[in-house]
Amino acid sequence: MTEAARKEADRLVGRAPDDRRALKGARAYALALEELAPTVGRALAASWRFGSLVADQPRPGEVRLDYVFVAPGVRVPVVLGLSVPPAGVPSIALACPAASWAEREVSDLFGVTFSGSPDPRPLVHHEDWPEGLFPLRAGVNPPLPVERVSGQYPFRHVEGEGVMELRVGPIHAGIIEPGHFRFTAVGETVLGLEVRMFYVHRGVERLAQGRVPAAALAIAERVSGTASVAHSVAAARAMEAALRIEVPAAHALVRSLLLELERLYNHAGDLGNLCAGTALSVALAEGLIIKERLLAMNQALSGSRYLRNLVGLGGVRRAPSSADLDSALTGATAALESVERLANGIFGSATNLERLSGTGLLSPEHVRALGVVGVVARASGVRTDSRVDLAFPTPADSEIYGTLKPATETGADVAARAQVRLAEARESLRLCQGIVTRLADTDPAPPGISDRTGGEGLGWAEGPRGEILTFVRLEAGRVARLRVRSPSRMNWPAIEHAIPGNIVPDFPLINKSFNLSYAGCDL
C-alpha cells in the first residue's frame, strides 16, 4: 500500500524523487518555480495536508524553499523543493490557506517575497521592527538590541451599527502566556476575532545554529514547556535521519513511553483546566491534584517534572530501571482512575455539559483548509495523527503502535475535544502498559552512533497537542539549520474560525479546549 502511494505521489508530481538531494526521512522532489502552483493544486485535490515550509540557505545568494506535505499512505513527509532568488515566489496561500502564516514568517525572517499573497502583512516582526532586516538570512548579524522604528500594524477592521471592538492582551488576567486578541462583537455575540501572536518570539531557530546536537536538543526541549519530550524526540529523529543513526529498540521504546506519559499528564491537566472556564471549582481542584501527582511521578522516573533531560542523540541518555518503570505504570494507572471519576463529573453535570456542547464549533472543512492537527482536528472528525499517518523510524515502535486507532469525535465542539482527550488518555495508558511489557524482553543497548557529521533530515512526533515536524541540517557536527513546526502553529489560525457566533465569555473556555501553546507557535 505504501509503495503504491509512493508511486502515486511520483505520478502526481510528474517525476521520480530527486536523487541529488540528501534529505533523509522524506520523499523529496525538485521543482522549477513555475511548477509549484499547479503541483500544489493537484496535491491538495489528492488530500495532501500542508505540513511545513522550510526556508534554508545551504549556499549564500539563494534561498531553498521546501514545501512539506503529508500525503495519504506515503508514510514519510513529501517535500517539494525549489531553489529561488529571494523574490517573486508565487504564493500558494490562496489555494492552501494552511500555508499563509508560513509564507509570512519566511518573508519576515528570510526576506523572501511571495507574489499574489492574500495576506502580505508581517507576522513575526511587530510594528517597530526595522524594514529590510531579515534575521535568519545568512550573514545577517545586527547590533543588539535591534533598533526600534515607529510603525503601525494594520489590524482587520469591522464597521457597522452596534459593532464594538474588544482588545485583550498581550498580558492576560491569569497565569498564562501573552498574546493579543481583537474581538468585534455586537452585544455579547462575537462577530469576528483576530489573533496577534509572536510576543514570545525568542528566535529559537537562530539560537540552535552552531550548537552541538546535545545542546541543540536541550534547546528543542524548551520550545514549549509541556511538550518537552515531543519536541526533543522530533528534533532527535531529524538529526538521526540526517546522520543515518539507527536507534536501538530499547531506546526507541523508552522514548515512546515518555511521549505517552507526556500526553497523559497534559490531557489529565487539560480536562481539569477546562473546568476553570466553566467555574466548576471542585473539578478544577481535582484536576490540579491529579496533575500534581503525575508531575511528581514524572520526576521520580526522569528526574524532571516535565520529563526533560532523557532524550538524547541516538536514543535516551539514561535507561530507567525496571522498578522505576513499574512504579510509573502504577502511578499512571491510579491517575487514570481519578481522571475517569473527574470525567464523570464533567460530563455528568447537566449545567456543565450545557456550557461545553455546541460551543466553539470548528468545521471539518476549516480543519482541512488550515491543516489543523492533533486533538482539535480529531474532535472535528478528521482522523490525522502522525503516529498513524507517518512511519516510525524503528520497528519496535511500529509494533507497539500497530494497534492504535486514533480517537475521533464528530461534535467539533468543546465537549468533543474533551472527549477526545479522555479517550487518548486511556489509550496512552494502554500503550504504556504494552511498552513496559515489551521493554522487559528487550536487551539493553548503548545509544546509536554515527561517523557522519553532516546531512539533513526530517523528524516527527505526535505531541500532546498534535504533530510536530522538525527539519535539521548539520554541518561539521553542528546544527546549521533547525526548523520547528509545532502543532500550535497550525492550530492558532483556526481558533479565529471557532469563535464567531459564540458569546465573549465563552472565549476562555474555547481557548482552553484548543490548549494552544504560544511559545510553541512563536518560537
Add this chain to the structure above:
Amino acid sequence: MLNLIIDALAAGRVTEEVPGPRAGWAAAAVGRFDLASSAPEALRAAIELCPAEAIAVERSGGKAVAVIDDGRCVQCGLCAEGDAAAFKNVHEEPAMGRSAASLRRRFPLEGFEGASLGPDFALDAHDRVSREGARLAEVVLKRFRRSLHVRHLDAGGCNGCDWELNQLQAPQYDVQRFGVDFVASPRHADVLLVTGVMTRNLELALVRTLDAMPRPRLVVAMGACAISGGVFGTSYASRGGADRVVAVDGYLGGCPPRPWAMIRALRMVLE
C-alpha cells in the same frame, strides 16, 4: 456534580506540610550541580555542551576558579554525564538570592593551567537590584507580611515556569494559606513575578505593567530565562534577563524552579 463533591470530601486533606529543604526529593531529581573534576578536558567538554552558557573557568591573580551560574543553568545535566564529567548532580534546589551575581557558585581549581574558558560573566553585570525595595524593606515587611498579592508576567519563556506557578494553586501546595494570592490586575499587586526571557516584543508590556503597580512594590525573577535568558540568552529577539529592563529584588534559579522553591523565594524577598 454531587459525585464530584462526595469524591472531594472522600479525598480528605491532600495539602502538604511545609517541607524541609530536601523533602520530596527523589534520588534522580535534577537539582544543582557542583564541581566533580578539575580536569581541563572535562571542563572544556562541559562548557562546549552547556546549552545555556552557564559554566566558565575564571582566572584571577594566578588562581583558577570554576563557576557555575544557577541564574543560567537549565538543569539539563549534560555537564554531569559520564564517569569523567566535570560536574555532579547534588540534588539540591538551585540557588536563590537578592542579586543575579549571588547565584554564581565558585569552585577553586587546583593546579589548573591555561587561560580562562567559557563566557565572561563580568561582561554580563546587568544585575539591577531595586533600591526601592531595599529602602522600603521595613515598610514592605510590615505591609505585606500577612498578604502578598502577586501579578505574574510571562516575558517570553517556554511556559514551563508558568505551569509550575499554576501548580502552586493545587491543593497539595495551596499557596493561599501563606497569604499569597495571584491577582488579575497590576493595580492590585504588591509583587511582579516575571518568568521567561525578556523578548523584544514584550518589553513595553513589562514596563507598562510595572508602571501600573502601586508603590511599594517588588519584582521577582523566577527561572533561568527571567534571570539571564537561560538557553535563549540574548538575540535579535530578546534582551536576556528581566533586569536588563527593570530593577529586580529577588532571583530564583531553575528550569523550571519547583513549586516549593517558588514559595521559599517569595518568602525570601519579604524577609
